[in-house]
Amino acid sequence: MASYIARRLVLLPVVAFGVTVLIFALLQFLDPAIRAGAFITNPNQLKAIDAIIRKYGLDQPVYVQYWTWLREVFTGNLGWSQTARMPVGEAILRFFPPTLELTLVAFVPIMLIGVWMGTAAAVHRDRLIDHLSRIFSISFRSLPSFVWGLLVLMVTYGRLNWFPPGRLSLEADLFVRNPEHRFVAYTGLMTVDALLNGQLWIFVDALRHLAGPALTLTMVSIALLVRVMRSSMLEVLNQDYVRTARSKGLAEPVVIDRHARKNALIPVITLSSLTIVGLLGGVVITETIFNFPGIGRWGAFAAQQLDIPGVTGFTMFVAAITVLGNLLADVLYAYFDPRIRLQ
């Protein structure tokens, strides 16, 4: 197992390098003047476009820009993001914790409901609950996530005034920002920080703001998990040891809980790290709708505005997270699956 993981670790930089090359190869398609246009906010500034191209080195061939960029990255400088109005590295550090928090909050219901529903569907295969779970999961998957997001926003904020957009309400926001209150951001996760600072009302406030986007993410991401859990469970139920357990006369709930579900969870465990990665893609739309200050909203905006350092920084960061997530999934899989563990 150690060598398996070691091999994965060795490959990590190779993939990382490939990712950067891929992104920069894409940028080759852009005309320098178009990229210079991203620095212009007002048609009244047009006279200076050539000077802007020279100033930002946009007239250099892409491989030169790539080399410059790579050198900068190794000195810790990822460039300046036009849309975030801050250095890319700083932007990532600022935008990632809220997204992480959102992802974690959405993750809990996804796993709970997903595992429960997938098991139920497999155990009662081709019966009502199986069909219902199938319809449920497919329905959520069959409409674009922004439709769900806007509907959630309309109902939970517009009608009920429960889950407002943003990250904190004005009162909480001003409290957190006011240096007199000495609110320390230990983790960057607002809910955790609120508890650590002993401010329960801020915890509740932060949770209210997380609920809307988390609900949307849950609706959109749960489908896959239900399906995977179902087929994994079906496979396990067919295995010899389950049949043996059944033939021994063990009660069905015991068989399912003790023997089947535990083993069926193996692919789900690996899938869970991939679910987090999937959520990172999902936040692009959800955060835009709920005006949640996370990395997804920034990334989408950077792409629209052709903020090249922003887009590259965002895409590469997300790629890095994905690669690490995949690595974690492999490790977990190796740990839980005896066939690999014993190698």
Add this chain to the structure above:
Amino acid sequence: MGSSRKLLALAAVILLAGLTGVAQGQVRNPDTLIYVSFADPETMDPAYAYDTASSTIILWHIYETLVFFSGSSTGTFVPMLATEVPTVANGGISPDGKTYTFKIRDGVKFHDGSPLTAEDVKYSLLRFMFMDRDGGPSELLLAAILDTHGTRDERGALKPGLFAEADRAIQVSGNTVRITLKKPFAPFMSIMAMWSMTVSKKWAITQGDWNGTAAGLSRLNNPKKPEDTSMFNKANGTGPFKFVQWDRAARQVILERHDTYWRQPAALRRVIVRVVEDFGARRLMLQQGDADIVAVSRPEQSGVEGLPGVRIIDDISRLITDGIFMNMNINVAGGNPDVGSGRLDGAGIPPDFFADINVRRGIAYAFDYTTMIRDCWRGKASAGNGPIPKGMFGHPSGGKWYTYDPARAAAAFREAHGGRVWTAGFRFGVLWNTGNATRACIASVLKANIEAINPRFRVDIRSITFPTLLQQYRESRLPVWILGWAADFPDPDNFVTPFMHSDGTYAKAQGYKNPEVDQLILRARFEPDPAKRRAMYAKLHEIAYNDVTTLYSYRVDFQVMRSWVRGWYYNPAFFGPYFYPMSKQ
């Protein structure tokens, strides 16, 4: 499962939190005003900012100018940091129109408590001129005072001697600042009302900003990005609000009342400017009272009409002229997808297609302004008769313009290019920036109108991203494009130059050159007598009608706010809401 019980508890907490939400009907956050728009500011530095979002925040709120606009007028001024508005009569303006003397007000304090001096004013003006970033606003003062367009030569080096010249042009003695222009420049007072934002010299230097000498210029000049200036994220002005914080991740700026302000301190204790892109969220924030004033674009208007507790103020005149631009010398080098075959064969147009006045007249007569105004602007725009918008000095209200007349349009097209336009037909593209629903609508109207004249006429409408649009029209690649121009300062010169001068931003891209126009623009710019000036601009509008290179229209805007917002008023020169006189009740 034990975790499902926890989940239930969690749901209960969230529910409870929801129920304790603030009840409707009462004023939310009575001493805080929240303005929600859709564009981020670029910087807090008054010498770098040249976008509406930044100016909305800093101009007249954090930093103040020597003079200010009187009420809703753009041509009359009241003193602000100066004690009186210089005129020829009170001796503030020299008889030759070149020297302006401003007496600086006593007892004005910066936000850090230090007093305002005439030195601060001089420092601020010099700093504004010599920051001169590419594409920045510095040219406005450089052109007005030093009659030059930039501080750098062709190779990008600072022009020798220019600083010394500027240093001499702005003289400080005691508490007066005397500015001597190279040439008399009629719009100078308008420029001073917007671009003389005054920073504290001492404070700036302690922040590591420019030290005020020629030797320090190389560090000040042409910063690469907004964060490279020390005032990017800091401010110390004299205005009614202090800068507290700009959180770029949360996309909000917090301003707080300046309690030792030289006038009556503001009624609002706090102003928060937030950016929320999605209209749905913005609208709901307004509905729930989490936003007091929101930016709404015209096509979204019916989403906020009739919201309880919300007031819509319409018919706000803006100093903006929108145009449909026709290109008389289309650049087709290396292929151009918007001219079809590139020949007058029914499948394209030649590069000089619009050079024939009959084509331009045909389009002007074919275009149905009434439909455009009704459907694209919800009735809130009017046909233009030249570059100078309504409500601005120099706009001739009785100016002639084309009205929808298919018969005359057909007659003009029949004459164009020796009759070949009518027999062969044509095909060309009309472009605008993606996401602008109003312009998309205008393009559709234009297409339907032109194609209805003759079945052989074809118009392709296409949207491209804003940067691409700017780049391509500048390279004269677009046959027809739709764009607007907003005033840098409220003066007709700022409109006739880009639209009509052969070196102007738009006219140059359109390949328009009329020596009479160029001369007239220069003469009007330096003409001190308002009556004579007015006649010259009327003449320019007449030429705009005759030469018809552009189809103009003037829009009016609207502002959406909670009805509990008091004290709102507007001036066409404003970039956004003016918070100082506002309150909530």
Add this chain to the structure above:
Amino acid sequence: MGLVTVASRGMQVHRSRLAAAAAASAVAALALPVVRERILRFPLDFAAFLLFVTILVVFWVTPSDFTRRMRKNPLSVLGFSLIAFFVAVALLAPVLAPPPPTSRDAYLIPQTGFAADPQPPRPGHPFGTTEGQYDLYYGIVWGTRTAFRVSVLVIAIAVLVGLLLGGLSGYYGGTVDEAIMRLTDIFLAFPGLVLAVTVVAVLGRSLTNIMIAIAVVHWPIYARLLRGDILSVRGRDYVEAARAAGAGDLRIITRHVIPNAIYPFLVLSSLDMGLIVITAAALSFLGLGPDVGYADWGTLINLSRNWILGRPGEPFAFWYVLVYPGAAIFLFVLGWNLLGDAFRDILDPRLRGST
């Protein structure tokens, strides 16, 4: 798959009654001059439709293991019918919604007026008109063609690239395998939407670029799938035997490996068909979709964005702008998902015995 020769008697009766009803309504429709005239205007499209119906009927009537299994699950039948319905709509698009005579591109939705506020369903506009007064009915009918065009082309590109690279990788192993698998790692290092957003942002907005962007995201999965299948097949006795008998690499790949990989490909690609349309709609939402006015469901849904919240006091004032295109996407994706599930249940040998 062996043919099953006996079909139940009851099913046959039911089927013949259904067929009679269908034939009767078809004749009744043909009696209308409007219908006849439209068919005559677009004979090719109508012929394609007839051909499709014939194939469908023949397939459904011919007893086979596949159809027998399919019939057992009502959800599979639903999925199958939905997709059959959409194919029919796509083929009949010009008959159902004839482009106006002046139209230059049938995919451009005709506009009646230019005002922003959507207008409710009314005669001549059965589904109403959306922001900018584009006819929703027309957009949805022609959008069906767009949906198929996008999804089929993307799948085709992804499958082809996947077959090629996955085949090379699995069959040759060693360095080739290593290199190709690392390449897939690189492409899989992005959440799908993120990579697609970046690609479209850089290449520019157009339907072609959207297809390229989505295909770029999807191919590695197919490559990996095929590689895995090859690895599992390679060691098997009959492949060894074929090799011993002197069969060349290409022959082994085309004769033994690809036929085995077809079923998983079929399952995956039918599930992907829906996903692709959803991804394209997400790109539209982010402002990276085709031009407004192009018959595309994602674009239509995006046009509903400002109206989903209704008017103050009337939350459902503009229901039609979301419901019609929403239903089109929903049913299309639902159909493919159900069909994909059906394929999996029917074709996946591992689950075969479990019923």
